[in-house]
Amino acid sequence: xxxxxxxxxxxxxxxxxxxxxxxxxxxxxxxxxxxxxxxxxxxxxxxxxxxxxxxxxxxxxxxxxxxxxxxxxxxxxxxxxxxxxxxxxxxxxxxxxxxxxxxxxxxxxxxxxxxxxxxxxxxxxxxxxxxxxxxxxxxxxxxxxxxxxxxxxxxxxxxxxxxxxxxxxxxxxxxxxxxxxxxxxxxxxxxxxxxxxxxxxxxxxxxxxxxxxxxxxxxxxxxxxxxxxxxxxxxxxxxxxxxxxxxxxxxxxxxxxxx
Amino acid sequence: xxxxxxxxxxxxxxxxxxxxxxxxxxxxxxxxxxxxxxxxxxxxxxxxxxxxxxxxxxxxxxxxxxxxxxxxxxxxxxxxxxxxxxxxxxxxxxxxxxxxxxxxxxxxxxxxxxxxxxxxxxxxxxxxxxxxxxxxxxxxxxxxxxxxxxxxxxxxxxxxxxxxxxxxxxxxxxxxxxxxx
Numbered sequence: 001x002x003x004x005x006x007x008x009x010x011x012x013x014x015x016x017x018x019x020x021x022x023x024x025x026x027x028x029x030x031x032x033x034x035x036x037x038x039x040x041x042x043x044x045x046x047x048x049x050x051x052x053x054x055x056x057x058x059x060x061x062x063x064x065x066x067x068x069x070x071x072x073x074x075x076x077x078x079x080x081x082x083x084x085x086x087x088x089x090x091x092x093x094x095x096x097x098x099x100x101x102x103x104x105x106x107x108x109x110x111x112x113x114x115x116x117x118x119x120x121x122x123x124x125x126x127x128x129x130x131x132x133x134x135x136x137x138x139x140x141x142x143x144x145x146x147x148x149x150x151x152x153x154x155x156x157x158x159x160x161x162x163x164x165x166x167x168x169x170x171x172x173x174x175x176x177x178x179x180x181x182x183x184x185x186x187x188x189x190x191x192x193x194x195x196x197x198x199x200x201x202x203x204x205x206x207x208x209x210x211x212x213x214x215x216x217x218x219x220x221x222x223x224x225x226x227x228x229x230x231x232x233x234x235x236x237x238x239x240x241x242x243x244x245x246x247x248x249x250x251x252x253x254x255x256x257x258x259x
Numbered sequence: 260x261x262x263x264x265x266x267x268x269x270x271x272x273x274x275x276x277x278x279x280x281x282x283x284x285x286x287x288x289x290x291x292x293x294x295x296x297x298x299x300x301x302x303x304x305x306x307x308x309x310x311x312x313x314x315x316x317x318x319x320x321x322x323x324x325x326x327x328x329x330x331x332x333x334x335x336x337x338x339x340x341x342x343x344x345x346x347x348x349x350x351x352x353x354x355x356x357x358x359x360x361x362x363x364x365x366x367x368x369x370x371x372x373x374x375x376x377x378x379x380x381x382x383x384x385x386x387x388x389x390x391x392x393x394x395x396x397x398x399x400x401x402x403x404x405x406x407x408x409x410x411x412x413x414x415x416x417x418x419x420x421x422x423x424x425x426x427x428x429x430x431x432x433x434x435x436x437x438x439x440x
Binding site for chain 1: 285298307310
């Protein structure tokens with residue numbers, strides 16, 4: 001190999017490396033731009049959806065299915081199905097501690113929304129019982145009774161037994177009164193988020209408090225239960241789904257609160 | 260097809276595969292790290308997004324809570340670094356091997372989620388959550404992992420030392436006496 005040839009090869013190698021580096025940078029910049037997705041374009045679209053699905057004020061006389069103070073800095077909205085095992089785990093392992101800790105201390109306002117799934121035969125009825133109890137101020141007891149005894153009533157279909165055992169006879173009569181005319185399966189989230197009724201199911205007055213939750217969930221969108229949405233200082237964050245353990249959720253809340 | 264044209268084709272295919280693989284990692288990293296809508300690009304908002312990613316990691320129930328957050332904060336930046344590393348072509352055999360190992364880790368986590376029926380009873384319209392996990396498993400194991408493996412194999416093949424006969428042929432092309440200079 002002559003000196004001239006080696007010089008030429010060196011220069012060629014340098015030029016090639018330089019070209020490769022510039023090409024790599026250009027490709028990276030292109031990928032970065034694509035991935036970031038011109039944020040001003042995407043943010044308004046999401047913001048519009050957020051404006052439509054912000055927590056709605058329930059109509060007068062509506063059941064109270066929330067815990068804590070509305071003035072709390074963080075609002076946690078949870079879409080659940082009482083017959084859903086993951087929802088049960090989420091309630092038992094995360095929400096219970098949240099209610100006793102961060103809700104009690106005024107950091108979080110917890111709102112429950114019903115999203116009974118069509119795959120669960122008793123979920124609509126469970127939602128009706130929970131809403132009936134919420135109308136007379138017994139929501140927390142019925143929610144706990146439904147989740148604590150989920151495996152039992154899921155198999156037997158006898159929800160009344162466990163709901164009645166969670167409160168006094170007088171209180172249970174008041175809850176039962178709300179369920180008048182609501183025999184049979186209740187409303188569920190059907191295909192495409194439409195509200196539907198299983199065979200032998202028919203609408204009843206208490207469903208007026210379940211169907212808005214289902215329609216709200218469709219807009220989130222709820223693709224699985226549990227799904228939760230966090231709002232902080234008016235900013236609605238992307239929904240999360242599946243069970244999150246309390247230490248992880250607590251860490252997130254702490255990070256939000258220190259912002 | 261001659262050896263040189265085969266090598267050239269291999270180089271082009273390797274480059275294309277490398278770019279696609281890098282794009283996968285970079286896009287995945289940015290999707291996890293980018294701030295929530297309406298939030299600016301600050302360290303705090305990125306940290307918030309990473310904490311939201313920890314929800315996903317936590318839902319797999321594979322790591323103790325104490326390590327979930329750390330893992331969630333390390334993985335996306337590492338994916339970003341890996342994508343840039345693949346694009347640069349520096350130490351390609353190592354970067355492609357690391358990307359293959361990372362894909363194997365993802366497949367393992369997804370298979371574990373499917374086997375443990377994570378979310379199977381709580382899928383909307385039937386099997387929503389479980390379908391999502393299975394779809395992701397098919398995507399990663401059917402597309403991304405084979406691509407990573409192909410890039411790794413290509414990187415190793417194209418960096419093989421040339422066979423001895425080529426060196427001898429090169430020497431025979433030199434002017435007489437120059438090999439002793």
